[in-house]
Amino acid sequence: MAYDYEKSIRPGKLPHIWCPGCGHGIVMKGLIRAMDTCGLDRKNTAVVSGIGCASRLPGYLDACTLHTAHGRAAAFATGVKMAKPEMNVICCGGDGDGTAIGGNHFIHACRRNIDMTYVLMNNFIYGMTGGQFSPCTPTGAKASTTPYGNPDPIFDISKLAIGAGATFVARTTAAHPREIDKLIVQGIQHKGMAIIEVLDDCPTTYGRRNKFRSVIDMMKYLKASAVPVKAASKMTAEQLEGKFLTGVLFHDTDKPEYCAQYADIIKKAQGA
Amino acid sequence: MSGARLEIIERNCKGCSICVEFCPKNVLEMDVFLVTVPRPEDCIKCMQCELLCPDFAIKVHDE
Numbered sequence: 303m304a305y306d307y308e309k310s311i312r313p314g315k316l317p318h319i320w321c322p323g324c325g326h327g328i329v330m331k332g333l334i335r336a337m338d339t340c341g342l343d344r345k346n347t348a349v350v351s352g353i354g355c356a357s358r359l360p361g362y363l364d365a366c367t368l369h370t371a372h373g374r375a376a377a378f379a380t381g382v383k384m385a386k387p388e389m390n391v392i393c394c395g396g397d398g399d400g401t402a403i404g405g406n407h408f409i410h411a412c413r414r415n416i417d418m419t420y421v422l423m424n425n426f427i428y429g430m431t432g433g434q435f436s437p438c439t440p441t442g443a444k445a446s447t448t449p450y451g452n453p454d455p456i457f458d459i460s461k462l463a464i465g466a467g468a469t470f471v472a473r474t475t476a477a478h479p480r481e482i483d484k485l486i487v488q489g490i491q492h493k494g495m496a497i498i499e500v501l502d503d504c505p506t507t508y509g510r511r512n513k514f515r516s517v518i519d520m521m522k523y524l525k526a527s528a529v530p531v532k533a534a535s536k537m538t539a540e541q542l543e544g545k546f547l548t549g550v551l552f553h554d555t556d557k558p559e560y561c562a563q564y565a566d567i568i569k570k571a572q573g574a
Numbered sequence: 575m576s577g578a579r580l581e582i583i584e585r586n587c588k589g590c591s592i593c594v595e596f597c598p599k600n601v602l603e604m605d606v607f608l609v610t611v612p613r614p615e616d617c618i619k620c621m622q623c624e625l626l627c628p629d630f631a632i633k634v635h636d637e
Contacts, residue, residue: 303619303621303634303635303636304581304624304633304634304635304636305624305633307630308630311630316585316586316629316630317585317586317588317629317630317631318629318630320628320629321588322588322589322590322629323588323590323591323592323628324628325628326628327627327628327629327630328625328626328627328628331625331627331628331630476628477626479625479626480625505590516591517590517591517592518591518592518595521592521595521596521626
């Protein structure tokens with residue numbers, strides 16, 4: 303009954319560094335369950351991350367892990383996948399790491415449609431560096447660098463990924479733990495770039511500045527704001543105001559995968 | 575419904591109280607910064623506490 307997470311975690315690594323109530327731990331549990339469901343061999347699975355709170359995740363996992371430069375998770379992961387196409391590659395990172403500092407790498411990994419799964423934990427803020435606003439901080443929300451409210455419009459990560467050419471895009475929240483592993487499993491099984499955006503809570507640097515008095519308020523907000531794609535089709539634009547769609551948002555199996563195409567080029571160059 | 579044993583790994587618990595709030599049967603309670611299990615016999619093994627605990631600190635065992 304109780305799930306054995308410890309077998310997938312490096313010995314002596316718990317308790318982890320994340321703050322009380324931080325959703326990254328929930329996502330990590332989901333990722334472990336998904337990796338087990340897919341039967342991934344730990345020696346043949348690379349988990350790659352950049353810098354940030356969310357990017358600490360691979361350090362705890364007992365797999366081949368790579369903790370790289372800020373925002374460069376997708377670039378390093380592309381390298382791993384190109385050198386060893388038989389390897390399962392999973393990227394982890396936060397919203398600031400993935401879409402601001404690493405925005406360029408993110409969109410180009412999507413464009414190439416290389417076979418990897420990117421679990422992007424969107425907690426609306428740069429948590430580790432002290433709560434600066436990120437491209438995903440909602441307009442009007444307060445951060446340490448926007449004390450009068452954030453004037454910028456947000457990046458919709460899922461729409462960005464679809465627009466950039468990713469072939470599997472899904473979104474869920476940390477308050478829906480069973481959906482996390484379900485979507486990551488689909489992402490791993492998908493042949494091509496899979497983006498799983500997990501909306502997350504950061505009670506320490508986002509919540510306390512934005513009228514979420516506790517972890518519970520943030521979790522309840524995530525739970526209440528998530529609307530499954532099917533339910534959203536029956537709702538009006540006004541009802542969907544301030545909500546976000548969850549579930550599989552985009553799935554395309556026709557677009558060719560990058561490693562396969564590159565293998566063809568190698569064959570051509572070798573005169574076969 | 576009985577037959578559940580809730581194990582709290584005290585070393586990992588940071589006292590965020592997510593498990594207490596999301597338990598549908600009010601099985602758990604906070605003791606300042608640590609979760610306690612005053613009513614284990616009410617547990618229906620829905621696993622919400624274990625799934626939502628970010629700190630790997632609670633486990634629901636089937637007895």
